[in-house]
Amino acid sequence: MSALDPTTTRHRTTTGSESVHPKDELAYGIAAHDIDPIAEQKLRRKLDMRILPIVTICYLFLFLDRGNVGNARSAGLVEDLGLHTYDFNIGTSLFYVCYLLFEIPFALLIKRVGFMLVPFSIIAFGLVTTFSAFMHNRTGFFLTRVILGISEAVTMPGISYLLTRYYRRHELTSRVGCFMLVAAACGGGFGGLLAAGLLRVGRIGSRRGWNNIFLVEGIITVGWGILMIWLFPTDPENSKMLNEEERALAIRRMYVDQPSIGTTKEKATKKLVKRGVFSVTTIACSWICIVDNLSVQGLGIFLPSILRVNYPEASTIRIQLLVVPVYAVAGVVSLICTIGCVRYRIHWPFCLFGGVLTIIGYSIWITTDSTFTKARYAACFLNLTGGLINGPVVIGWAAANSSPDTIRAMVGAVTTGIGGIGSIAGVWAYVATDAHTGYHKGNSFNLAMAASLVVCCLTLLGWQVRENRVREKGGRDYRLEREREEVEVLGSLHPRFKLIH
Incomplete structure (x- = not known):
C-alpha cells in the first residue's frame, strides 16, 4: 500500500x-x-501553419455573418422591412441574448463530443445568413437574429478550447490575437468592400441591394463549413495531422504546463464548472470583456451609421469604403500588441493601453461638434483599435490562468459569453433618436465604461501579483494536504501554478 x-x-x-x-x-x-526546445519549436511552427489559418478563416466568416447586418442597415434594410424606431436594436439584442445563453452549454458539449460541432455550426449560421436575404418583414428579422445567435454560439468557444489543447499558457494570447484580429480586421474591411461591390451589382436573381450581401456571404460560409468537416483539427490525442512523436510531444506539453494533473481530460464536475465561472481572474476578465464588447460590437454594427452622421452627404458606397481603413489600422496595431503579450509574457500593459486609447477616442467625440469631421473620424480609429486590442488580450489573459481542462474548455465561453452583456448594451448605446447629437449619450456611456476597464485591469494585476507572492512563500501549500484525486484537479489553484499577469 x-x-x-x-x-x-x-x-x-x-x-x-x-x-x-x-x-x-x-x-x-x-x-x-x-522537452527538447528544438522539437518543440518545430511542432509549434507546424501548429501555427496548420491550425491558425483554418481557425482564422472560420472566425472571419463568423464575424462577417454577424456584422453584415450593419452594412445592410446602411443600404436600406430598416426601410425595406418596415422596422420601427427600436426594432433594429431589439433584433440585434436578441442575437446577443441567445449567444450568451448557449455559449457555456455548447462549450461543455464540445468537451464531451469533440470539435466536429464547429464545422456544423459554421454550416448552420451560413444557412441562416443565406435565408436572411429573403426576409420581408420585422418578424423575419427577429427570427433570423435569434437562430443566428444560437448557431454562432458554438464556434468561438470551440476555437478557444481547441487552442488551449494545442498551445501552452504563454503561447496562447498571440494565437488568440491572430485568429481574432486578422479575422475582425479582414471581416470589417473586406465586409465593407464586398458590401460596396454587391450594392453595385444590382440584381442577383430576384434579390437586390442589401439582400445580395446576405445571399452571397451566406453561400460562401456554407461552402467553407462543408469543407471544414474534413479539414477542421481534432484533439491532439487523436490528431491525424501529427505523427507519433509530435502527438506525444503535444500531450507532454499539456502535462508540463499544468502542475500535478493526472489526465489531460478530467471528468467535468459541478465544482469545476463553478470554479470556471467564479474565479477572480475569470470574473475580472469577463468585466473587461463586457466593456470591450460594448465598444467593439457597437462599432461593428453601427460604424457605418456613425460615419453617416459624420459624412451626411456621402454616398452609401463611400460610407462602406470609409470603414475599411479603420479596421485595417486597428487590426495591425492590435496584432502587434498581442505579439508583445507573448514576447514579454505579460498582459496588463496592453490591456491598459487599449483602455486609454478608447477613453481618448470617445472623449474626442464628446468634446467636438459636427464641424470636426477629421477629428471624429480619427477617433473611430482610436476606439476600434482600443477595443480590438483588449478582445484577444483579455481572452488570452483568462486562458493563460485557467486549469484543469474543464476550466480551460469553459474560459473562452465564460468570458465572451458574459461579455455578451456588453454587446447587448452596445446595441442600445446607439439608438436612432440620438443620431442628431452625434450619438452623444452612447459615446458618454462608452467613455465611462472604458474608465472602469482601466480600474479593473489594475485591480486584477494587483491581486495576481499578491497571490503569486503568497504562493512563493508557501501560503497555499495547505492545498496539497488532500487526496491525490483532489490535487490532480487543483489546476490554477495549485501552489506551483504561477499566475501570468
Whole structure:
C-alpha cells in the first residue's frame, strides 16, 4: 500500500523506498524540463501553419455573418422591412441574448463530443445568413437574429478550447490575437468592400441591394463549413495531422504546463464548472470583456451609421469604403500588441493601453461638434483599435490562468459569453433618436465604461501579483494536504501554478 507525499509528488511504499510510475513523472511535473526546445519549436511552427489559418478563416466568416447586418442597415434594410424606431436594436439584442445563453452549454458539449460541432455550426449560421436575404418583414428579422445567435454560439468557444489543447499558457494570447484580429480586421474591411461591390451589382436573381450581401456571404460560409468537416483539427490525442512523436510531444506539453494533473481530460464536475465561472481572474476578465464588447460590437454594427452622421452627404458606397481603413489600422496595431503579450509574457500593459486609447477616442467625440469631421473620424480609429486590442488580450489573459481542462474548455465561453452583456448594451448605446447629437449619450456611456476597464485591469494585476507572492512563500501549500484525486484537479489553484499577469 502506498501513500502520496505531496511535497515530492512521489509514492512511498511501506518499506520506505520511493517509486515513481512513468505516467506520474509526466503528470506531476518531474519531467517538466525534458522537452527538447528544438522539437518543440518545430511542432509549434507546424501548429501555427496548420491550425491558425483554418481557425482564422472560420472566425472571419463568423464575424462577417454577424456584422453584415450593419452594412445592410446602411443600404436600406430598416426601410425595406418596415422596422420601427427600436426594432433594429431589439433584433440585434436578441442575437446577443441567445449567444450568451448557449455559449457555456455548447462549450461543455464540445468537451464531451469533440470539435466536429464547429464545422456544423459554421454550416448552420451560413444557412441562416443565406435565408436572411429573403426576409420581408420585422418578424423575419427577429427570427433570423435569434437562430443566428444560437448557431454562432458554438464556434468561438470551440476555437478557444481547441487552442488551449494545442498551445501552452504563454503561447496562447498571440494565437488568440491572430485568429481574432486578422479575422475582425479582414471581416470589417473586406465586409465593407464586398458590401460596396454587391450594392453595385444590382440584381442577383430576384434579390437586390442589401439582400445580395446576405445571399452571397451566406453561400460562401456554407461552402467553407462543408469543407471544414474534413479539414477542421481534432484533439491532439487523436490528431491525424501529427505523427507519433509530435502527438506525444503535444500531450507532454499539456502535462508540463499544468502542475500535478493526472489526465489531460478530467471528468467535468459541478465544482469545476463553478470554479470556471467564479474565479477572480475569470470574473475580472469577463468585466473587461463586457466593456470591450460594448465598444467593439457597437462599432461593428453601427460604424457605418456613425460615419453617416459624420459624412451626411456621402454616398452609401463611400460610407462602406470609409470603414475599411479603420479596421485595417486597428487590426495591425492590435496584432502587434498581442505579439508583445507573448514576447514579454505579460498582459496588463496592453490591456491598459487599449483602455486609454478608447477613453481618448470617445472623449474626442464628446468634446467636438459636427464641424470636426477629421477629428471624429480619427477617433473611430482610436476606439476600434482600443477595443480590438483588449478582445484577444483579455481572452488570452483568462486562458493563460485557467486549469484543469474543464476550466480551460469553459474560459473562452465564460468570458465572451458574459461579455455578451456588453454587446447587448452596445446595441442600445446607439439608438436612432440620438443620431442628431452625434450619438452623444452612447459615446458618454462608452467613455465611462472604458474608465472602469482601466480600474479593473489594475485591480486584477494587483491581486495576481499578491497571490503569486503568497504562493512563493508557501501560503497555499495547505492545498496539497488532500487526496491525490483532489490535487490532480487543483489546476490554477495549485501552489506551483504561477499566475501570468
